[in-house]
Amino acid sequence: MTQRRVVVLGYHAAELLDISCVTSSLIMANLHGAVPLYDVCLATPSGLPITCASGLTLQGQQALEHVTGPLDTLVVSGGIGHEDAAASQVIVGHVRRLARESRRVASVCTGAAVLAAAGLLAGRRATTHWKYGYVLATRHPEITVDAEPIFIRDGNVATAAGVTSALDLTLAFIEEDHGAPLAREVARYLVAYLQRPGNQAQMSMFTESPPPSDSLVKRVVDHITGHLDGDLTTASLAADAGVSERHLTRLFLRHLGQSPGRFVRRARTEAAAHLLVSTSLPMAAIASRCGFGTTESLRQNFLNRYGIPPSRYRLTKTMR
Template sequence: MRRVVVVGYPAAELLDIACVTSTLIMSNLFGAAPPYDVSFATLGGRPVVCASGLTLAAQTVLEHETGPLDTLIIAGGIGCDDAAGNPLLIAHVRRLAAVTRRVASVCTGASVLAETGLLDGRRATTHWWHAPRLAARHPQITVDSDPIFIRDGAVATSAGVTAALDLTLAFIEEDHGAEVARTTSRHLVTYLQRPGNQAQMSMFVKPPAPDGPLSTLTAFIGANLCDDLSTPALARRAGTSERHLTRLFVKHLGSSPARYVREARLEAAARLLETTDLTMAVIAQRTGFGRAESLRQAFTSRYGIAPSAFRKSR
């Protein structure tokens, strides 16, 4: 058995825990061998009231856990600051990490892991909203708020909440192969996994541009990816100078016009790769890249994976 311990605490996020435990246990049904033996541990073995208000019973006492373990995972949640400030919890996480093959945190659980010193000198991620606080409190950690998850040696960190699912599927693929991970993913009714370096938050669900020319322009971009969307063309459509348009994009959207257009085209291409059987050439035409090779180069540069490989993983 691959022994996995998931560590929780008061006001932990239930989804952080369930994404890990349910996915690992489900993979046992589809060929994970040796299978995962998953336990939820808390200090004193006490039940915890999760951030949602639901009470979750512990299966094991954190203080009584001994190694060796295959994987130790620290959950996140709004109780992370209190957990990170609990010396007893930190001491036992540090103790177990020393006898564990692979250590990980999900979401704001990175704050707890950071207090153990295990992230020092490493690159790590966490929920995008929490990332600036983590970076300010732990300057010895290179905090990157963009990726879904990051692997740095035997330590892994994931972004917010459901990113735990992507990290867990990556662990399953690493341990048991792509077919077991793919089958587990299908039964979870999700795609296999988002690439680890995919952005945490889609540009299409970020706060919208303020009402006015910029809002109209971004709507036009999303609906007309095949058009001429160069900065001069967009400036003409907005009735402003290129320089002023760039200032507006940077101020309100945190991106130059060219970068915004590129991201919009890449996200549209990713959706078509996931949801259709269109050829690369057709997708390249529909999303404004023109040629399949241009799409391949842009996609690989952004996501670290070729479009064809991304499609196979859906």
């Protein structure tokens, strides 16, 4: 191919940012020297205009039914219309067809539901918007759903989390295709402070949804966040709550979408992140206060959650 053909699929009530983060970033790469150029097209059912979730209307550039390969990249957008899109035999059938003719396939946000309906995520690890992770996992047990990372690559299939994570995924594609210097140049032009690694968490427990409605889960969560340096094993938490480990885990998965152990690691890591930028405490003191025991344990958990070591995190945040 003399150009990298990229088709972005839009449909009624798709999220405009899911589409524009991809298209604008790739066109920006063209303007800053991408060779070969990206040939970007918005495909819609029957080529008709779509009304996005924001109420704005986008004109389709090509009918989805008429798109043929080979393609470099197929991107399925998300949005509040994703359930109707995933239930559409026309949309799902053409996504399945085009995936066979594409070098790589991706979804943004709840667009993962369309890929799942097309069978393209079976046996793979995938992400989606944090609010819909449980739904995707419940409806498609054949998928290993991890609703924490910003994006996940599994073979030639990539799934990105909510909305602006499309920018992070597209920057990663540009770096893969043309090298890090061009990706950084595009990020700078878009005034993106930092190209986040895919395994960075989507959101913080300190800014997410209200506490769980289940009183037992809320009580355990309050205990965890107030005793980060204590014994927070699942066995200990279950004993304190007067339930079995299995029952506690089931409640956490139902109400929080994650196991008690994972919630504890997340709470400790995010508390450490807060201390790194709000205090001058040494690493050992932060590790002890947050229940990690050793600085190496802190470092490993930080890498798993944020994709960078705690020392670099402190440096980048305090330089803002």
